[in-house]
Amino acid sequence: MSRPLPPVVAAPAAPGAATPATDPGHFLRPGTLRLPAPPPLALYVHLPWCLKKCPYCDFNSHGTTALDAATQQRYVDALVADLEASLPLVWGRRVSSVFIGGGTPSLFEPAVIDRLLAAVRARLPLEPGCEVTLEANPGTFERERFRAFREAGVTRLSVGVQSFDDAALAALGRVHDADQARAALAEAASAFETWNLDLMYALPGQTPAQLARELDEALAFAPPHLSIYHLTIEPNTLFAVQPPELPDDDSASEMLDLIAARTAAAGLQRYEVSAFARDGHRCVHNLNYWAFGDYLGIGAGAHGKLSFPERVIRQVRWREPATYMARALEGRAVSNEHEVARAELPLEFMMNALRLREGFGLRLFTERTGLPLSSVLAPLQQARERGLLEWLGEGTADERVRPTARGFDFLSDLTALFLNPRA
Numbered sequence: 556m557s558r559p560l561p562p563v564v565a566a567p568a569a570p571g572a573a574t575p576a577t578d579p580g581h582f583l584r585p586g587t588l589r590l591p592a593p594p595p596l597a598l599y600v601h602l603p604w605c606l607k608k609c610p611y612c613d614f615n616s617h618g619t620t621a622l623d624a625a626t627q628q629r630y631v632d633a634l635v636a637d638l639e640a641s642l643p644l645v646w647g648r649r650v651s652s653v654f655i656g657g658g659t660p661s662l663f664e665p666a667v668i669d670r671l672l673a674a675v676r677a678r679l680p681l682e683p684g685c686e687v688t689l690e691a692n693p694g695t696f697e698r699e700r701f702r703a704f705r706e707a708g709v710t711r712l713s714v715g716v717q718s719f720d721d722a723a724l725a726a727l728g729r730v731h732d733a734d735q736a737r738a739a740l741a742e743a744a745s746a747f748e749t750w751n752l753d754l755m756y757a758l759p760g761q762t763p764a765q766l767a768r769e770l771d772e773a774l775a776f777a778p779p780h781l782s783i784y785h786l787t788i789e790p791n792t793l794f795a796v797q798p799p800e801l802p803d804d805d806s807a808s809e810m811l812d813l814i815a816a817r818t819a820a821a822g823l824q825r826y827e828v829s830a831f832a833r834d835g836h837r838c839v840h841n842l843n844y845w846a847f848g849d850y851l852g853i854g855a856g857a858h859g860k861l862s863f864p865e866r867v868i869r870q871v872r873w874r875e876p877a878t879y880m881a882r883a884l885e886g887r888a889v890s891n892e893h894e895v896a897r898a899e900l901p902l903e904f905m906m907n908a909l910r911l912r913e914g915f916g917l918r919l920f921t922e923r924t925g926l927p928l929s930s931v932l933a934p935l936q937q938a939r940e941r942g943l944l945e946w947l948g949e950g951t952a953d954e955r956v957r958p959t960a961r962g963f964d965f966l967s968d969l970t971a972l973f974l975n976p977r978a
């Protein structure tokens with residue numbers, strides 16, 4: 556279970572002929588793809604500060620001891636300017652989900668989140684019942700705070716617990732202990748109808764028996780949604796420089812078996828590599844990433860993917876918060892923008908869609924990439940012959956493919972087959 560979002564992208568954005576922001580005419584000129592209709596659109600909002608940088612984390616997050624009110628307001632001003640400048644690229648489209656991620660968004664005052672969401676609603680039409688997730692760290696928990704986020708329009712809270720073991724939390728450099736995590740979960744469960752618990756496994760020194768206790772404790776909260784990530788050592792983190800002792804592969808695979816068995820026994824379905832949910836509680840926002848939908852990403856370092864009738868583009872915003880705020884307020888939040896090459900689209904699509912346990916309908920490939928299915932039939936067949944993919948409803952209008960149990964276990968081998976298809 557690999558590390559989480561941001562969504563999987565095949566290659567880093569090529570440094571490019573950035574034509575930043577936002578001349579829609581530029582993207583509407585003739586291209587080589589044929590997208591029949593725009594995909595669903597989500598909004599990602601990045602808030603880049605945390606109380607302290609964790610040694611394993613390579614997200615665009617910056618430790619801060621105090622995030623003063625003026626900085627919070629200025630950052631929201633920058634987000635609103637960023638959104639305003641982006642509107643011509645998404646004109647007339649409705650937003651199916653909003654995700655406020657970080658960093659630690661729960662560091663922001665609920666009143667500031669309220670202002671942010673009001674500004675979003677005033678500029679973008681949200682689908683009725685639109686999912687609005689906010690990421691929270693138990694170290695920022697106060698009793699009334701979560702309810703105030705709900706009052707502001709947040710519908711789903713994602714709580715970064717990671718572990719219920721104080722020694723493990725200390726080894727991970729977390730700012731909270733297990734009791735704070737328990738209190739935050741109890742409050743999330745009472746304030747929200749749907750919420751998520753983030754856990755990591757294969758932690759320094761962790762044994763399968765210890766993980767079993769972690770799972771028991773997590774599942775005792777009856778989370779509607781659970782994300783469980785294998786701790787990965789990312790380049791440019793403190794753990795990359797001073798690597799901790801991690802469980803070996805046999806032990807990690809025993810842990811994965813434990814996770815599968817315990818979550819299933821608790822009535823949670825594994826619908827994606829790292830995501831488990833009860834019926835009706837899958838994450839709409841993440842499902843859109845995995846189904847290769849569109850997302851506008853605003854905020855420091857945020858990534859976006861937007862489709863036009865004949866091309867797909869990716870954008871990145873300025874990464875450093877102060878630079879981002881200054882540039883966004885001048886209407887120049889985008890640092891890099893490039894068109895996804897035709898030859899990269901099959902791999903990008905498969906790296907996302909094949910993470911879904913149920914796979915995808917074959918029609919979705921053309922709807923989302925604008926490429927003919929013939930461009931991936933050879934690797935699809937190859938994957939089938941190797942027992943990595945299976946077909947459902949073959950020959951019908953609802954024909955779909957999904958990874959076999961083996962394909963799901965060897966996802967990188969499966970997706971590698973789409974590296975150089977005939978696009």
Ligand SMILES: C[S@@+](CC[C@H](N)C(=O)[O-])C[C@H]1O[C@@H](n2cnc3c(N)ncnc32)[C@H](O)[C@@H]1O
Nearest residue numbers: 558611612657658690692715753784785786787
């Ligand atoms: C961007 S963080 C946001 C949540 C919040 N900042 C927190 O940490 O409590 C989202 C999740 O990514 C996971 N994560 C971050 N770095 C990871 C890594 N190197 N390996 C595995 N999971 C990781 C953690 O489970 C974390 O809760």
Ligand code: SF4
Nearest residue numbers: 605608609612616658
């Ligand atoms: S609190 Fe979350 S986002 Fe911040 S440094 Fe730690 S893992 Fe990264």
